[in-house]
Amino acid sequence: MNAAMVLGFMRESGGPVNVGELMELTGLTRATVIAICEDLVDRGWVRELENGRSTAAYVKGRPARRFAFDAQAAFVLGIDIGNRRMTAVLADMAGTVISRIAVPFQVLNAPAQERADLLRAITDDALAKAGVAPERILAVSLGVAAPVSRDGEVLTAQEFWGTFDVRKALSEWHGWNVLIENDANLAALAERWRGTAEGIDDLVVVLAGDRLGSGVLESGRLLHGNNGAFGELGYLYQLEGVGDPMGMAYWAHHWGREVLDSGATTRLREVCNGDPDQLTAEAIFAAAADNDTAAIEIVNRLSLRMARVIGSFSTILNPEIVVLAGGVAAPANAVIPIIQKHLPTFTSTPPKVKASTLGDSIVSIGAVRHALNYVEERALTLRPRSMPDPSEAVVPDDIKETA
Missing domain, CATH: 1.10.10.10 (Winged helix-like DNA-binding domain superfamily/Winged helix DNA-binding domain)
Structure with a gap:
């Protein structure tokens, strides 16, 4: 101790x-x-x-x-297995990023072997880029878009979730200690460590891009539930005024296309260069800032919808802060004042709402924190691989005989 x-x-x-x-x-x-x-x-x-x-001078005493x-005695890897990209971050024991590799990748329907091969390739690329030998990695944390139990088991109730159970493929690669955790949970760890909610113990982080997911910290403790499904937002199908767990990016695009299809006069046609497929939430928020009537209406609808979502879980969880993260985090500042205005309608304990500043690195940063937690808790039993373990030392024959 x-x-x-x-x-x-x-x-x-x-x-x-x-x-x-x-x-x-x-x-x-x-x-x-x-x-x-x-x-x-x-x-x-x-x-x-x-x-x-x-x-140069005499000083009395010893x-x-x-x-x-020694922050570089060993290293950890944090990996975000996203729906559209896989990212590996190599960090030292102070959490300083040494190298980062990001590769576009469509996880949905990808063969398991292809996913495993890419996972191994980007980890080796991250090591090679930093000149770090594989044996110096003490822990690897994988962030996945699936519920994960507190014991690190992926919930496979849905077939899609089961496709993320890739821990074995990596642990067999170099014999590493491989952890696996839900991506929204890792986002919560990242925000409390280095984000807008630094040091906050009662926190909800909502990944609000294409689909909503949340990670919850209560008294500084990450909550998992019985099977790891704590923070899953499937109940939104039953929530009046919401109806599904689709995210802000999804509904901004969907409502934006409706406006374009209606033939209304709007700058949205201009910001997407006439191609509705290129209409993004960020472009819609920018048009709203320029007083485009149709864009303002979409922003108001998104804000009201998110206020209902945040109000529903705030009534139960009572967080101090809710952080909106993911691909819509940067433009989310446009909706936060409106969300904050509506919140008292949906909960008697409205939290502060903030936008993440960690960008698309949030899950990989959380994965680094997760891996560091593992090593720090076991530092006196784990040894930096560059150091010899006395129990494995080769004892000369003459000493063996003497012993």
Whole structure:
């Protein structure tokens, strides 16, 4: 417990700490602190630094020994297996991104072998780009668009969900510790770690692009439910004024096409260059900002719809903040004031609503955080692969015989 506390303090400090500081933190004796630090050096997690004292002048007393957490002792991989793209992010133990590979990919109906081959290819590309050997990866986290239990099992009640159960394909590739988690849950971890909801314990993140999905943190704890389906929004089929779990991007495009098909006078025809298939939520929000009447009406309809959605789960979950994330996050600022205005109509506990600033990296960032959590919780049993494990050391025959 003392070693874990010392290692955690050194990791969070982000810089060198001396023995005196560690003594003050832990209440341990100098000898014990030094013994722990030396053990952590042997394990490969910590480096001892020069004391930094100038040799030009005499200073009474022993120089303080200084140690620092080695953020590049090992690495983790965070992977987003999205519906249209697969992204792999390699990060060190401080969460600093070392390399990132993104490849367009249509998951729907893709053969399992093709999906596994691409997954292996992008992980190896991410390692090669950073010059990191596979054995230095201590954990890999996969983000998937399917419910995942707290034990890391994909719920296969729907055939589409089952297509995301690809953990085995990667764990057999390099013998890695491979975790799997729902993409919206990872988005929630990302927002609390480095997003607009940094440090917030009661939080809902809604991936609001083509289809709605949510990740929920309660008292800082990620909620899964019995089979991992906590946060699934299928109940929206029964919610009056909503009717389905399709997202803001889907309905913006759908309603925009209706306007174009009606022959109404609108800038929407101009912003999509006359091609309705190219009409995006972002273009509609931009037209609304230019006072286009049809675009403003679509924005108002989207806002009212999302207020009903947010109000429904806010009544049950009572989050402090709801973050709108995914492909519509950037333009979502246009609808947030209207959503906030409508919310008291649908819930007596309206949360703050914000737009994510993490862009399309949100799931891969959350996957990195997920992998880091795994390693940090097991740091005293996991060893950076570049360090020899004493239990696996080769003992010379003469010592074996003596023993």
